[in-house]
Amino acid sequence: MAVTAVFMLWLRDLVAVIMLSGIYSLFAAMIYVVMDAVDVAFTEAAVGAGVATVLMLGTLALTRQGTEKVHKTISWGPLSLVLVTGAVLIYGTLDMPRYGDPNAPVHSHVAPRYIERSASEVGPPNIVTSVLASYRGYDTLGETAVVFTAAIGVLVILGRRNRRQRKKAKREDAT
Amino acid sequence: MSDVFPGLLNYWIAIVLMMVGFYIVIAQGNLIKKIVGLNIFQVAVFVFYISMGKVKGGTAPILGEGIDVYSNPLPHFLILTAIVVGVATTSLALALIVRINTSFGTIEEDEILELEHADDAKEETS
Amino acid sequence: MMFAAAALAVLIALGLAMVRACIGPTVFDRILAINTAGTLTVVLISVYGFLTERPEFLDIALLYALINFIGTIAVTKYVSYEGLGYPVGDHDDGDV
Amino acid sequence: MLSAPDAILAAILLPLVGGAGVVLFGERHRNLREAVTLVTGAVLFVIVASLTADIINGARPSLIAYEMMAGLEIKFTVEPLGQIFALVASGLWIVNSIYSIGYMRGNAEKNQTRFYLCFTIAIASSIGIAYAGNMLTLFVFYEALTLSTYPLVTHSGKPEARSGGRVYLGILMATSIGLLFLGLLWTLNIAGTLDFTPGGILAGKAEGPIVGVLLFLYMFGIGKAALMPVHRWLPAAMVAPTPVSALLHAVAVVKAGVFSVVKVLVYIFGLDFLNDATADNWLIYIAGYTIIAASIIALRQDNLKRRLAYSTISQLSYVILAAAILAPISMIGAAMHIAAHAFGKITLFFAAGSIYTAAHKTEVSQLNGIGRRMPWTMTAFAIGALSMIGLPPTAGFVSKWYILSGALETQQMFAVGVIILSTLLNAAYFLPIVYVAFFKAETKVDGHAHVDHGEAPLGVVIALSLTALGTVALFFFPDIPLGLAQSMMAPEIMGAR
Amino acid sequence: MTDASNPLLILLVILPLMAAPVCVLMRNAVAAWSLSLVVAWAVLGISIKLLMELNTTPTMYYRIGGWDAPWGIEYVLDPVGGFVILIVAVIGALSMTYAKASIEKEIPSERIYLFYAMMMLCLSGLLGIAITGDAFNLFVFLEISSLSSYVLISLGRDRRALSSAFKYLVMGTIGATFYIIGVGMMYMMTGTLNMADLSTILPTIADTRTIMAALAFLTVGISLKLALFPLHMWLPGAYAFAPSVVTVFLAATATKVSLYVLLRIFYTVFGNVDVFATFPIQPLLMTMALAAMFVASLAAIWQHNIKRMLAYSSVAQIGYMVLGVAIASEAGLTGGILHLFNHALMKGALFMAVGAMVFATGAVTLKDLEGMGRRMPLVMAAFVVGGLSLIGVPLTVGFVSKWVLVSAALDAGMWPLAALILASSLLAIVYVWRVVEVAYLRPVPEGAPAPAQVPLSMLLPMWALALMTLWFGINATLSTDLATQAARNLMGGL
């Protein structure tokens, strides 16, 4: 996964970058499966590898900018910023519960109720679904609204003018 | 397979990925690549979240017979939402890129900046 | 044990495919490599599902296969036509 | 008859009502518009004057008009110093209105409605400053005065008016918001109140260097007092039409400045406290320096209004100097000088405007022999000049006398020296004007068609004669301001000793 | 908990959220506008009602889905939230009234109904942020409001609107992702996402490195949204090129809500930890705030585009608010919260005035404003009121904020800070007066066309805000009391 990411950084051919980002998503999804997050994997596969890739290709097709301009190899300002951020994050991890530790607070505070009582309180055997739709159904409403916003937003930004308007615009561009 | 990554290694990998993505976002001039970087960044954060939900020896939080250790479903749900938000952002960003390309004729940040300055100058003198 | 060995084999194959995908050099190499990688992932997930005895994972594998297919078509189409849509008829109204 | 609190409120609101009337009639009914101005002025003066007797007898009517938020109230209290200022401002407004009518019509200025409106707001603000019962109220009206006079300064809209206005607003706003406001809040923080209290509110609460810093914030924060180096706005404001320079920059605005200074010294710091703290010595030096330096600059100005402006700067510092001496008798001198200088300086400005209206002359060097064409104007000018110098029989003599006595009493030899030196300088830059106006033959200026002209319009002449008369009258009958000034000192100083 | 449950809480957010799809279904500009208008005013009504109820019940809850707090999502309304909601609702209602005429001129007609849908979503998102008691739910609503504001900004006529929107999008998403990282770290250490629950658990683990890093990420992430210097780069462009109404709405609400989030984190989530004592945040915030005040004000002085000038001034004013928070006393917090409200009023009035000028003459640069004082006296007068308030002249709200802020600084013994606050407002004189001078003292340019008639629907909201600027400057009791109550409530957690 890391290798893919780094290659995305190096490559200038945007098509390749996009394809690699698809692969990156697939790998991420695989890791999710390994870490028991099947629903997430499901979504990541559909979204990251599918929707996002297709959309990016579409954009690329529309912009016709196949390759990226050549830039200086390393920009130090951003790099140092990134390193600082990374360092803070690593620093932050030092006190974290270890990976997979069943006694971590994450597993002992709120979540147990979902696991223990979801079946009797909500019903569906898929606990993620019951959290998603019932316990935290409001978040999902928000999520739906976000999707709605994005779709309408794309429509607003790119919404096609009808033929007549398009012709007129073209004439203006020509002059 | 989870035994391969002991301790904090998992988080660190996620962090390295995050930083690669973050670097792409802030250092690269191509707008599409910026968005790709943003995706890398976000996915890395998702991995980070999912990592914390994992319980050693647990399995996917779908109730079944004879299973009593489940991984934490809450991070899964959170990331589910976050992924959706992420793709929504991506699609909006891409739409913007298309429009930027039609009106500026380029999707390189520095060229856009130059054109913007030209616009500013025009505004001042007009 | 069988499944574990299978998983290992698939992982190696996946690595090889990734090498091809990253170094190119032509787009077609990459498309092929990525398609392979996708297929291998499908296999891997199925195998993993059996490893952990959760057959639900098959759903994901199925989805992967599907997405992989569509993605490949989209990429191929982009490469040959540089566009995803077809010329649209003259009769269309504004979208907005 | 109105009760005292009602009278206070009426005095502040009346000009605003008048302003509304001005706008209502507008350019179409100019006679009515100007009648409104005059009537408002007259009624205002009556209201203000009606309070005088009580004040001299020691009454201090007070009124909390409004509470902005907890502990922040708009409060009015009439005390003698404020009464002097209010009397001067409202009284001279009537005269100035008569003069304005003549001047504005004579010069066919544009936007006259705006002019009269802003004038009423400025007067309301001045009265507000005069009657302010706490520092906040004073500050509010102080800012209102700055803003309402800005359109008057830039009245002509010409580039030089714009740049003048910029300096004017820039300095006044910068000092008031940057320094005065800080000082005010700091005082609140230390003392817990902002009410003007006889004996001061800082006594026993602030000590050491803080007193010095606060004094610095106040003295330079009140930019309208034109202490050097924050005096530059005053010459810049001379681009305004003459009635503005006359009433505002000889009376209302600058007097608001020195008035605030005196008020802060007396009621915020308290004389005894300052005497003990000895934090104010530098103030005497700065004021003295301003007096001398401004006089020297005035000597070198050819433009008449600018010369008057620098003279104003120097005269304002007399008040500050007098207050900074911290002797009761010099305080009386400071209060007197506010009135005396107002009458003298407005006369001088009226005369300058009169010359401009009749002869379109603005420079000192063009005035040869003009006294014969405009006898009334130049006589009034001479009286004003005498008052500035401090010679009898004018009001300036009285106030300078008190200031000098105070300086001598406290053995402030520096102050004494400054006063004597500046008197000489004043004479040096005023007397030549009077001399050339009456005793030199008219010179023909090349390329300037010398129009025959007589006196200025009637309104102008009446106005300047009235103020000249007032200047002389104050010498012979200084009872009212003197009575008020003594009443100011009475409870605090006389009682204490 | 349940007895204080109030269905109005949820209605507040749900109404605009549901109005958005209905707008899309209507496909008609006028109908969409009418619906949005009704909803916006209804929201205002609800928020006023809620504010009044806050007097009797200082904290209201609503359990969404009927699940108890740490498991389900809970809505919490306390005085601070009520105050912020009031700001958003007031500006929302007024700008929606203002929108009709302005939008018809600035956006292609076929997109107008979509525009209103976006406005509704943005409103809903901002309200949701202000009222939620759940850290992750906050993220979701943050994204709703952000996504819709990206879209709204990109609707500007100038092509620079697009690039600005993109810049905002990238920076906003980074900010949101940082926020998510921070929330993740906190979740990892506590196992909960509910703010109240977090605050009870945090004290025991506040000194762990993870929590420290979490706080750092939360602060940086929100500062990005807040446009705290030096993370403000997205703001000037975005405000300058967005359609007028959008600028009004966002300038007066979006950054305010972000500041509110910051307050929530410092005082509710970390409510039982003394944030300022435990973490080295105070000097950092203070430096940033001061830098914002000076650098952005200076930048404003050099702008030719009026909207961009005002945008830089917003960055500077955000500095004041953050400064109030950084003083870390009750008085300072009051000042910050009060300025939040006051700045919304004056910036709203200012941007509405500029919008009206754009509407009537297309003026955007300083030069276009020549003689505007004579051409559009009413509009320009409102501008002057707002401008005076920016400077902090008495009898305007700006004065009251500065009063409270400076007093707070003095109370805390930070007198250099007090001096700096006032010194920076001197810069405001310069940039405001540049405009005033051009508008009033330059002659109307030769051959300038007469400005179009500005409809009442634009003038009324503009003057409503301008008059509120004066009213709350003169009668500051109400707003100060509310702010004090809010600040006390926040600090009460300590």
Place this chain on the structure above:
Amino acid sequence: MMHQKSVLRVVSKLLIPPILLFALYVQFHGDFGPGGGFQAGVIFAAGFILYALIFGVASARRVIPAAATRALLSLGVLLYAGTGVASMLMGAEFLNYSVLAATPLAGQHLGILLVELGVGMTVTGAMVTIFYTFAAQPGGDELPRNKQNNPDEGAKT
């Protein structure tokens, strides 16, 4: 264009119905296995996009007109929020499905079904809308014909 690529056409025609079926399975089986409204919506849209890719956007538009996707999009959100409001009207909190049916568990089940459907509708609508909008861009339907003849050009980059 692609008319000659009959393999693709046939395969796609064969695949699309199962894809849609799979989408429905994911939608309604989400309670039991991985998946739910969002994933189902994506799959449904993906199937549709596949159709558009192969047969052209124009014919896809004939199958689902753009206005219909927008309606779907809006109705999805309304359905979700409406479920919440319905539970409010029935005397419980917003989105508390327990009151929607006779027993709380049945109510929850019904509620989840409804909201998942809402999500699915919105996502389908959104994805198709976005795809349409992208595909309908001026650059998308006015291809430079010369590139067609020289597919290697893309490969070399």
